[in-house]
Each structure stands twice: as structure tokens, then as C-alpha cells.
Amino acid sequence: MTSVGIDAMEIWTGKLVLDLPNTFAPVKGEDPEKYTKGLGLHTSSFPDVYEDIVTMGANAAKQLMDRKGLTPADIGRIDVATESAFDNSKPVSTYIAGCLEQVYDGDFRHANKGERKFACIAGTQSLDDAYNWIKAGRNRGRAALVIATDTALYERGDPGEATQGAGAVAMLIDEDPDLVELSTEQGYGSMDETDFLKPNQQFPSVDGKRSMQVYLARMREALEDYESVAGRTHPDLFEYIPFHTPFPGMVRKAALLGFRHMTRDTDIEDDLEAEIGRQPREEDFETWDDYEEAIRGYMDELKTTEQYREWYGRVIEPTLDISSRVGNWYTGSVHIARLSALIAAADEGKDMTGKSLLVGSYGSGAQAEIHAETVQETWLDEIEAVDVDDQLAARTEISFDDYELIHDVHNHEKEIEVEEFTQPEAEFVFTGWGRMNERR
Ligand code: HMG
Numbered sequence: 001m002t003s004v005g006i007d008a009m010e011i012w013t014g015k016l017v018l019d020l021p022n023t024f025a026p027v028k029g030e031d032p033e034k035y036t037k038g039l040g041l042h043t044s045s046f047p048d049v050y051e052d053i054v055t056m057g058a059n060a061a062k063q064l065m066d067r068k069g070l071t072p073a074d075i076g077r078i079d080v081a082t083e084s085a086f087d088n089s090k091p092v093s094t095y096i097a098g099c100l101e102q103v104y105d106g107d108f109r110h111a112n113k114g115e116r117k118f119a120c121i122a123g124t125q126s127l128d129d130a131y132n133w134i135k136a137g138r139n140r141g142r143a144a145l146v147i148a149t150d151t152a153l154y155e156r157g158d159p160g161e162a163t164q165g166a167g168a169v170a171m172l173i174d175e176d177p178d179l180v181e182l183s184t185e186q187g188y189g190s191m192d193e194t195d196f197l198k199p200n201q202q203f204p205s206v207d208g209k210r211s212m213q214v215y216l217a218r219m220r221e222a223l224e225d226y227e228s229v230a231g232r233t234h235p236d237l238f239e240y241i242p243f244h245t246p247f248p249g250m251v252r253k254a255a256l257l258g259f260r261h262m263t264r265d266t267d268i269e270d271d272l273e274a275e276i277g278r279q280p281r282e283e284d285f286e287t288w289d290d291y292e293e294a295i296r297g298y299m300d301e302l303k304t305t306e307q308y309r310e311w312y313g314r315v316i317e318p319t320l321d322i323s324s325r326v327g328n329w330y331t332g333s334v335h336i337a338r339l340s341a342l343i344a345a346a347d348e349g350k351d352m353t354g355k356s357l358l359v360g361s362y363g364s365g366a367q368a369e370i371h372a373e374t375v376q377e378t379w380l381d382e383i384e385a386v387d388v389d390d391q392l393a394a395r396t397e398i399s400f401d402d403y404e405l406i407h408d409v410h411n412h413e414k415e416i417e418v419e420e421f422t423q424p425e426a427e428f429v430f431t432g433w434g435r436m437n438e439r440r
Contacts, residue, residue: 004134005177005373006127007143008068008382009339012060013326014047014151014166015422017395018403024162027400039162040248040320044327045395046406047151047166049420050429053084053092054437057149058099058428060170064145065100067385068172072106076142078113079129081122081331083198084150086412091115096147099428099437111142119196120244121363123148123169123331128369130173131182143174148331151410155203163247165327169335179382180338180357183372187226189218196364202412204364212250214366219243219254222360222368223261230372233262235311239345239355239375242337243316244362245323251337254360255316256303260295268307276301318344325392334361342375342383353377396422 018024020041021032035041047056057080065071080093087095093113101107116122116129123146130144149168154160195210227233241258243251263269264279280294302308319337321344323329329336338359345352352375362368398406398421405418424440431438 002175003177003181004131004173004175005181005376006179007172007174007177008064008179008385009169009171009335010060010064010067010386011332011336011339011388011391012056012063012168012170013391013395014045014051014056015395016046016048016398016402016406017392018044018046018398020044020162023398023400024403035162038249040252040324041163041327043325044165045167045392046164046398046403047410048396048422049406049409049418050424050440051166052410052430053082053086053149053151053168054095054099055428055430056166056168057082057092057147057170058096058437060149060168061096061100061145061147062103062428064170064172065104070143070172072101072104072108072111074142075108075145076111076139077130077133077144078108078111079116079126079144079146080114081116081126081146081148082150083117083119083122083330084152085115085117092149093147095437099439102439118367119363119365120246120330120333121361121367121369123333123335124359124361124369124371127171127173127182128186134173134175143172146171146173148329148335150330150332152328152330153203153407153410154206156404156407158203158206159208160204160206163328165329167326167329167332167336169329169332169339171335178376178378179342180373180375180379183230183374185226185230185371187222187224187229187370188367189221189223189225190367191218193364193366195366211364212253214364215244215246215250215362215368216253216257218366218368219360219362219370220257220261222370223258226370233358234266235259235262235268235315237356238315238358238372239350239352240319240338240341241315241358241360242319242334242341243360244334245320245337246328246333248320248324251316251320252312255312256299256308258360259308259311260299260302272302272305272307275305322388322392334359338373339383339386339388342379343386343388346380346383352379
């Protein structure tokens with residue numbers, strides 16, 4: 001069976017940038033270190049007046065198609081993952097295909113198009129759909145375009161406002177991929193949850209603290225489920241572990257939980273025994289609450305150990321760079337975590353060929369998925385071709401007042417006219433709800 005995975009990726013960030021510790025925190029009367037140290041966020045991307053999920057997705061996809069020398073005839077499937085959709089009938093992929101058809105010869109008439117929704121995990125679910133379609137032999141030699149695009153905005157005054165962001169990730173899924181091969185094995189943790197949801201509303205209703213607990217519970221279940229098919233995991237098996245990153249502080253918690261789980265009954269637990277004792281075992285406690293409290297105490301000590309800190313700095317920290325500069329991209333978030341890690345590896349001159357990643361995706365509502373990826377021989381060329389730093393550096397900084405205007409412009413329930421902050425440069429621009437976007 002041929003290998004299937006991600007052949008190439010591109011990003012498109014919202015063109016505006018908000019400085020969280022220096023612009024946002026002072027107006028909110030908060031300590032800037034809550035952002036930089038607590039949440040792990042420095043800046044957030046916001047879409048200009050003429051940007052939306054369609055234009056960001058189409059611009060990312062065009063960059064990808066141009067770089068890989070593709071035309072519509074090479075694409076048999078366009079899946080868009082988003083939780084910021086504005087149309088309950090027509091999928092965002094049709095709007096994006098309409099944009100792309102303006103600039104390429106040919107059309108996507110014979111491509112299957114859809115829209116995937118399950119909060120942030122929909123980006124990974126779309127990858128899975130494309131993978132399955134190719135593995136089933138239904139692709140007729142064509143590749144799939146997966147686009148994760150979101151404007152992650154919260155009601156003003158909601159604690160989630162600190163974690164906003166906007167951008168798109170376009171990924172080409174193909175046979176014999178140039179970037180990473182996806183594992184057949186997957187693990188899931190999935191339960192009906194109501195801590196983050198948008199029933200007939202644009203901005204989410206969020207119980208932020210509970211959402212963090214739900215994330216960790218589903219992620220642990222997904223890891224256990226993954227191990228039931230792929231065998232026990234161990235921290236040394238994976239070069240990087242990109243997690244869904246609503247903000248880097250969340251990943252600090254997920255990583256500690258993952259390390260504790262992976263080191264149980266291993267050489268690492270043996271090494272740590274003299275320093276912090278062995279991990280609490282459920283059978284040694286009368287109640288689940290007592291056991292959980294003991295685990296929390298163990299993890300408080302575990303995070304101070306040299307073994308954990310070294311592992312975190314090497315395997316997790318490099319996945320967080322883009323996220324700390326753009327905020328939550330919802331469906332694209334775990335995919336910019338993978339990209340961050342591979343850019344860090346390229347910067348360090350690491351040889352990643354054949355190395356494994358463990359990818360932890362998550363979507364509220366709630367579901368986590370764990371799968372592994374194997375880095376391909378041509379990974380470096382792919383990573384060096386993505387212009388993340390240039391795009392992020394080209395963003396235009398906005399004041400707090402500008403931020404409020406932009407937030408209102410992208411509120412579907414308001415109709416306000418605001419001047420553009422930047423000039424479009426040969427890109428797709430938004431021209432009105434439900435209308436064909438143009439290229440300017
Ligand atoms: P909050 O009340 O603004 O912040 O809410 P906080 O007071 O809890 O502080 C945050 C952290 O900063 C804490 O760290 C503080 O201690 C620390 P922790 O104790 O958790 O390790 N802190 C400081 N550190 C240094 N110096 C200081 C300082 N002050 C505080 N001066 C919350 C935070 C995450 C709840 C809020 O931002 C929120 O509601 N966010 C939206 C929901 C969210 O992102 N949840 C994450 C899990 S769910 C998920 O990932 C899915 C999602 O992406 C959606 C989807 O799937 O579609 C959201």
C-alpha cells in the first residue's frame with residue numbers, strides 16, 4: 001500500500017496584529033505577564049476589513065497550488081474545516097473553489113467538496129477523510145486540498161477574548177507525500193460536552209475553566225485508545241508532540257499529563273523514584289478523588305524535575321512558537337503546531353527524516369484524536385518554502401480602539417463600514433456575504 005500524508009502546507013495569517021501584553025492587557029487592567037507567562041501569548045492575528053474565512057483559505061490554497069505547480073485538474077477533493085462558517089447550506093469549499101477558478105485554467109467541476117464541523121478537531125478530521133479517500137483508491141491519482149480556516153473571536157469581555165486569532169492553513173494530501181506520512185493507527189476520546197458551543201450564535205458560550213478539564217480528559221482517553229492499537233508510547237519515541245494549542249499554557253498542562261502517562265512503568269519512572277517517588281496507583285486508594293489528588297501532587301513534583309524540563313524544552317516548546325504569535329486559529333491550530341516544530345528543526349539543522357511526531361488534536365464538544373506521523377526525506381525543502389516569519393512580520397499593528405472596530409466589523413450581527421487598515425496585494429478580498437469574492 002502506498003504511503004499517504006501531507007505533501008505540503010501553507011498558511012495565511014490575518015493581516016492585522018494586536019500586541020497582547022502592551023496594548024490589550026493595560027486597557028483590560030491586567031498584568032501583562034498573565035499573557036506572556038500565564039497564557040503564553042504575545043500577539044494575536046486579526047483579519048482586515050476585506051478578509052474573512054473564505055479569502056484567507058483561498059489565499060493559503062493559492063500559495064500552495066502555485067508552489068506545487070498544480071491546476072484544478074490535479075485536485076479531486078476540497079475539504080474545508082471551520083467553525084466560523086456564515087452559510088448553513090453552501091459549504092465554504094465552494095466559495096473557495098469559486099475564488100481559485102478565477103485564477104486557474106480549468107475548474108473543480110469533478111472534485112468532491114464539503115465542509116467539516118467539529119470545533120477545532122475538524123481540521124484533523126478533514127485530513128483523515130482525505131487520507132481514507134486516497135487509501136480507498138477513489139482519488140484517481142488526484143490529491144486532496146484540506147483547508148482549515150477560522151476567525152476565532154469571542155464576545156467582548158469574555159475571558160476567551162485574550163486567546164483570539166485568525167488565519168488559515170492549506171494542506172495538500174497525497175500519495176507518497178513530501179512532508180509527513182500519517183499513521184493508520186488513531187485513538188479517540190469523545191463525549192457529549194457543553195463547555196464550549198455556538199448554538200445559533202456567532203460567538204461561543206464558554207465555561208473556560210471547565211473547557212480545560214474537558215480538553216485534558218478527552219486527550220488522556222485518546223492517548224489510551226491510541227496505545228490500545230499502536231502499543232505503549234514512551235517520551236523517547238517522538239521527536240515532537242504538536243498539540244491543539246488554544247494558547248500555549250493549555251499545552252503545558254497537556255504535555256505534563258502526557259509525560260506522566262507515557263513514563264508510567266518505564267525506565268524514566270525508575271530514574272525519578274529517588275527524587276519524587278513512584279506514580280500513585282489507582283488500586284492503592286479508596287476513592288477516585290483521593291487518587292486524583294495524589295496524581296495532582298505527583299505531577300506538581302514531576303514538572304520541577306530535570307528530566308521533565310529537558311523533555312518539555314526539546315519536544316513541546318518548539319511546537320508553540322507560531323501559536324504564541326498568532327493566537328488560536330481553531331481548526332488550523334494543531335497544524336501550525338506541527339509547522340512550528342518542523343521550522344525549529346530546520347533552524348537547528350536537525351535531520352528529521354524518518355523521525356516520528358505524535359499529534360494530539362482536540363475540538364470542544366468534545367473529541368480528542370491522537371495519531372502519529374513519520375517525517376519524509378523531502379521535508380526540509382517543504383518547510384523552507386513556507387514564509388511564516390515574513391507573513392507574521394508584514395502584519396500591521398492595531399491600537400485597542402482599532403481592535404474594537406475590527407471586532408465589530410467581523411461580528412455577523414452588526415453592519416458597520418470601516419476603512420481598510422492595509423492595502424490588498426494581489427489576493428482574494430471579501431466583497432459581501434454570499435457573493436463571489438474578488439481578486440485585487
Ligand atoms: P482567565 O480567567 O482570563 O485567566 O481565563 P486565568 O486567571 O485563569 O489565568 C490564566 C493563566 O495565567 C493561569 O495559569 C494563571 O495562573 C496565569 P494556570 O494556573 O492555568 O497555569 N496568570 C499569571 N501568570 C503570570 N503572571 C501573572 C498571571 N496572572 C494569571 N500576573 C481561560 C483563562 C483559558 C479560561 C480563558 O482564556 C478562556 O476561557 N479561553 C477560551 C477557552 C479555551 O481556550 N479553553 C481551552 C481548552 S478548550 C479548547 O482548546 C477548544 C477551543 O480551541 C475551541 C474549539 O475546539 O473549537 C477553545
